[in-house]
Amino acid sequence: MNFIALDFETANRERSSVCSIGIVEYDNEEIVQEYYRLVQPKNNYFAPINIQVHGITPEDVADADTFDILWEREIKQMVEGKLVVAHNAPFDIGVLRAVLDAYQLPYPMLAYNCTVNIAKKTWDLPKYKLNVVADHLGFAFHHHHALEDAKASAFILLEAKKELGAVNLKDLIEKTGTTNGMIFDGGYEPARINKRKKARKSTGHTFAAATKEINHNHPYAGCTIAFTGRLNGLKRQDAVEQIKRAGAVWHPQIESTTNYVVVGSKTYDNYLNGEKTTKLERAEQLLSQGASIEILPETVFMNELNKNATV
Template identity: 60%
Template sequence: MDFVALDFETANSSRGSVCSIGLVEYEKGKLKKEYYRLVKPKQNYFAGINVSIHGITKDDVADEPEFDVLWESEIRELLEGKFLVAHNAQFDMSVLRAVLDQYNLPYPMLAYNCTVNISKKTWALPRYKLNVVSDYLGIELDHHHALDDARASAQILLKAAQELRANNVKELVDKTNTTNGMMFDTSYEPAKLNKRRQAKKQAESFVAATSEHDTTHLFYNTSIVFTGKLDVMKREEAIQRIVDLGGKWQRNVEASTNYLIVGNATFRDYTNGKRNSQLERAETLLAQGHSVEIISESDFLKYL
């Protein structure tokens, strides 16, 4: 089992504000190398909330090199052409893209997957945060230390392979029905958790209770996507409410999407700089000039 586990910590809500990086490399299932460095962000600003999470301050990185220096001298050779994993890889890979973009550096060629997705297909747990999965598997964790988080992600991958009797990364990906992401040149493809067809059919069976709609309602004749767990009602109920108002529910954010409704907890994460794939897609479309409006669950309830 050959792979590199990766984790970043950032100084503020900007994805490019890398302040530490941890890497753990395994070769044939054995630990080969560990790497940890503090990094001085290009815009050396540390937000209080980030400091409270990882404990790294502006003074800690004052004499450390910036990412571009470390990339050329140390990091690139550890990642180029490798298979990477990270827990919530969507975040860590977006950080890597953002910091490379910041310094106008080309993307490395690599494949990656997410140990959150792999965990979901291996164990039935109430949540799949790194500390929850680590606790379940008996993995010691100094959470939000980049090297320790990378170590934990590596252990999760190895334990999933053991649980599913997968002899290599390809077998593990096949058995968990996940799809690897890719980075190449100046582009990328996200890692995915493949859904079952049965769930898709069930979700697409919503029918409006009436053909008479209030055409002045905000959600009439609009396309809406939900992301994150809703506090007040189940996702299915919220979708039905939209359909009854003459709106259209979409599974994923597209160019035709009018509103992305974000559960309260996910919206709080979003305001702190954490974006899931739906939010990233919405921001990409906004940057391209499309009119996708991101609204919180609280505002959604007011509009209802």
């Protein structure tokens, strides 16, 4: 799968006010190039609310190039003729169009898709913000840093491909019922999502909760459980069905009433090395405030769950 993941940060409410750009290029699902630049917007005006979001100030970009210079020198050749993905692509592609218009530069020819749309067709989540989806998948990153956000968007795309058993990008787009958008010299076509089409996942064994009675004697009975990170042993929905049969309650978010946070194996290894998902940060915050939350690696949790399955 060859594609570009792109993210912009802006200085104020004007979409043309680019103050940073992050690009990550993938070839055969491997990163071949990372690109990050601070950008000096026109008039170098930064709204306080934007600074609060990304932390970039006028002083940070005082010596940075303007977008038109970077576009002609570096960016155009990276994106032209490529498939570009972004999380909330209407915003990022809108920023690209706006800043090109501001400098009276022609649009490149490129196709694009939105990982918000792809995520909606792949996972059942309460929200589909970048940090929420990334946290669900156990991807730790610095939110609102353009390169980090671009990497997160790319990760979501690749994880959706795995989840749905897609063989390539074309197959993923077909399975999710999404449609690529286009921009070209003189115009654009928006990326779309077929709301009535459900994602077609690869067939496999799933657990039917309705065929099992709830085990009210299970050690997890009555507990509230949340997950973070990708589980190795089984799909997230299957894990949810298992804990329901154990008499436990699944919550998509970490709350003060949460009893256990179950962490996928890879995410738990990262956690031991100091990398924390949003949910793990929230759990630690609640722990510091006196909440009774236990953070468990997936293996420990699943062993206990399966050991007591027939109690």
